[in-house]
Every structure is written in C-alpha cells, then in structure tokens.
Amino acid sequence: MRLARALALFLICALGRPGAAQTAALPGLEDLPEPTRYLAGYVTAAGGAAVPFSGHWGDKDAGFKPSQAFSLAASKRVDEVLSYGLETGYSLKHQNRTVKAMELRFFSLTPFVRVSFPQENAVYYGILGAGLYQWNQPAYAAAGVRYDSDSGSSAGINLGGGVSYPFWWGTRIGLDLRWHHVFNMKGNNFNLNVADNLNLMLALHYGVWKDRAAAPAR
DSSP states (O other): OHHHHHHHHHHHHHHOSTTHHHHHHSOOGGGSOOOSEEEEEEEEEEEEEEEEESTTTTOTTTSBOOEEEEEEEEEEESSSSEEEEEEEEEEEEEEBSSSTTOEEEEEEEEEEEEEEEEETTEEEEEEEEEEEEEEEEOOEEETTEEEOOEEEEEEEEEEEEEEEEEOSTTEEEEEEEEEEEEEEEEOSSOEEEEEEEEEEEEEEEEEEEEEOOOOOOO
C-alpha cells in the first residue's frame, strides 16, 4: 500500500497538473507582433437627392424642386474617433416650380471634420463642414423674354451624420444625411437670400491602408 502511494506521488510530480504545459506555452498579448499596416483614411463616393426646404428656396408653390446630387470625399484619420478631409458635391438641376425653364446647379468644395463612434459592425458618425458653394443658372426664356445665364459663389456650411456597415472587399456602405446652408444667394434674375437643402445620400466608403514605418535597428 505504501509502495502504491509513493508511485502515485512520483507520477504526479513528474507529469505535473494536466494542461499546465499547454497553458504555459501560449503567448501573452504582449508577445504578439505589432500590426504592419494601419487604416489611414477613407475615400467616399455618394449619390442621392438634394431636397430644398425653408424660405423662398424651399417654397412648395414658387420655390425649387429636388435634384439628384453626388459627392466625393477624401479623409485622413487622426485616431479611431477623429478624422478630417475635403469633400466636393454637385447638384445637377434644381428646377423652379413656376418658371419651368429656370434651373440652378450647385458645386461645393468644403473641408470637414468627422467624429466616429464604432459599435460592433456599425460605425456612426457626425460631420461638420464649411466652404465654398458655386451656383450656376443657365440662360432660359420665359413669357417671351430671354434671360441671360448667371453664376456666383457663396459661403456655406453643412452639418449632419450617418452610419456605415461592412459591405464588400473591405468597403463599407451606409446612409448619410446632411443639412446644407448657403448664404447670400443673389443673382441678376433672382434673390433667394439663403438656400437650405437636406441631402440624403447612399455612401460607399473605401478604406486606405498604409504600411507602418519599420522600427530602426538597434
């Protein structure tokens, strides 16, 4: 009996606890290699509708109709939350509701800052931009009178947010809702004072990855 106990004690000491060797062999988080690439920013393309609202610009009887709208943006990430970039936008044709031949087109160039809030697969974000809005009114004829073309530039801001989800080949897709406010919209053939649009866009985000700089040799 004493011999059996001694043999059992010897085997326990020799083999150790079950699984101990395997546990000890697993690397800790501090032993994992540093990532060789990082997400530097995004290129974003979007398309949707620009809907006038408020004031004479958005008047349902004498204002202007919605237009197709597109945008292209490039942004640089500062960290997981903050990024900044530059966006261009274009509204194809806002037609006047009473003077059918009269149209206005917008081109915008606006720097912006964005704050992102990742939650599982979704990324929610808020965005604030400000810059230049170039408007153009082609020549038209109404009631037997021909009106010359006109154009001008106005300052403006945009404010809104959106959400994106993983899509295809490393891209993300989602919705972007933006309020665009353009100051001092006045031409030879109209005086709108200000123009407000709500832009609802389907946005595709393409991530730009870069290699991390190699650590200097010691």
